[in-house]
Amino acid sequence: MNKILPALLIVLACALVAAATMHSSVLTPATTPEGAVQSLLNQIKTHDAAGAYRYVAKTSNTDEQEFAHDVFGDDGNLRTYSALQVFDTKVLRENDQEAAVRANLQWASAIGAVYDTRDLKVVREDNSWKVLWPVQARAKVPPQVIPVNYLRWDIVSRGADDDWGAQNVDAPRVRIISMNPVEKDGNFILLGEIENEDTVPGFVSVAATLIGKDGKTIGQEESFDKISHVLLPKEISPFRIDFPNMARERIASVHMQPNAMLVPASADPVMGVLHQTMQKDARGHPVLTGELVNQSGQTVNIPHVLATFYDNAGKVIWVADGYVDQSLAPLTPVPFTIALRDDLAPQIHSYRVTANQYSRDRTQ
């Protein structure tokens, strides 16, 4: 008995290990288009690139490595810090040989939940259904030297042993140049723009405190990522501060607090925002689309786009943002899309788009 129990445990452990390793080789072929999409997405959910690739149609002309880069990211882009969390699928149309399936995906990422909708074409191949997953070939940047000689600002601050009256370098002067409170779906939202009026860069944030009718503070929030935090001289950034579940009637006054800190910074990279247009997406919702071009020589890992929308009086009526899940290689345009509120589209008279960036190899 003393020897049988350990032997049984060893056999059981081996069986479990074998079952776990054989997991990907026993994937069942999809018998329906929706099943194929669901199986593929389930494999993506478990981060099994090889398993997911088994549901990709050969006619996609996508090799496994390209597929893995597309789904799980590369170059330190946003997708590398993301995991598929939830999805749902819906068959749009179907016949014997092909079908279209809409997949609504929710990714958990470093910047919060990212929602994506993909209309996938599914085809019958080798007696099973497989998903067409074409990957757009990324333009390869030819070897070259891109001269970058933009400014950098470094700071020497007052020493600890200096006299108390000794001079220090002041924080940059920043100013809120417009502000507009709006209420939407029971949330109170503050929108506006802030300018760095100084000749040095600053790390900027905007905080707001809501004062109730009884004179007490009823809410305090910051702009978080709905702002460009590092502002170079004369740079203007939109900001948006959301107060969830806050009725406007409860608020007697708002106290705005722009904060600025002197930080070391670099004037590059320069990013162009090209071909910005308002249009409708596949589901008929208004979106702002365009292309980002990194005009510097280093890859930008996570591009962030901020859009300010104005009415015909020039008032800021909405601030929206979006992260691009591709990295920005030098001089290579990458498309972006920012979703817009349906009710706002008719009121928008003009807009301004700015690009923000997070680069892994660039600390400042």
Next chain:
Amino acid sequence: MNLLKRGIVFAMLLAPVLCSAQLSIAGPVQAGAGAMLQAPGSGSATLYLFGPTGAIKRSVQRGTIAILGDDLKLAGRYTAILDGSSASFYVTAAPLARISFIARPSRVPAAASGAVLGSAFLFDRYQNLVLAPTPVTFRLGTDAATGEDRYSNSHNGVAWVQLNSGRSSGPAQFIASAGDVSVRRVVQQVAADPCAIRMNATRAADGSILVETAPIQDCSGNAVPDGTIVTFTSVDRAGRSTVDARIKRGFARAELPASSGATLSVAAGVVMGNEIHWGGGQ
């Protein structure tokens, strides 16, 4: 211990009233200079001296008692008690030895009215604020020839001044001086907002539009510093394209996408520049 403290306080309060005639001190006393205490009678006694920093106890001989300068470094009210009799006296600050000068801001736009503030705090060598009115000279200028001088008398140890910044950019010397003592700070005078931004556009070999500004200056003719953001915008049928360029060596330039007809505009902060209608052979 508490009883002892109460006793000392009681003695300090009552002794000057009851016994002030018996103990005296000659003349005004300056910090660090020492003092002579006159105690009538003869024989040994115990002297207590209470001052701003604490108390000392010493055995002395009645008559003329010397209090060392080291015991009177801090300005303020002192009380000496000698066997029940006491005298109070004030120690004033020693001559001016040091100025703590606060200059604000460290950067200021050129030609800004009342934008520079300077406050001078006058101290003696023992860190006592020199309360006697003292003339202080303030000077702000980028060189010895130009600049603005202002004179002010200190009040309660502080003199202050509010000045306009100069018209030219660069590091301005901001000097506060009183007697032989002077302190220098640097106020960086920087260009104010751009005055007029002019740009021109040319077609690049690949068809894109190259836009470049003329040298960007403020209304006093100072070059707007490098690194300042200048936004170029092109609006055409394909949409709107923007590039936030940085001023480099006085100019800002950018490349906008090719277009057969577009409206090009330029701005820095809230200052707009000229507009160009591109296309039709232009």
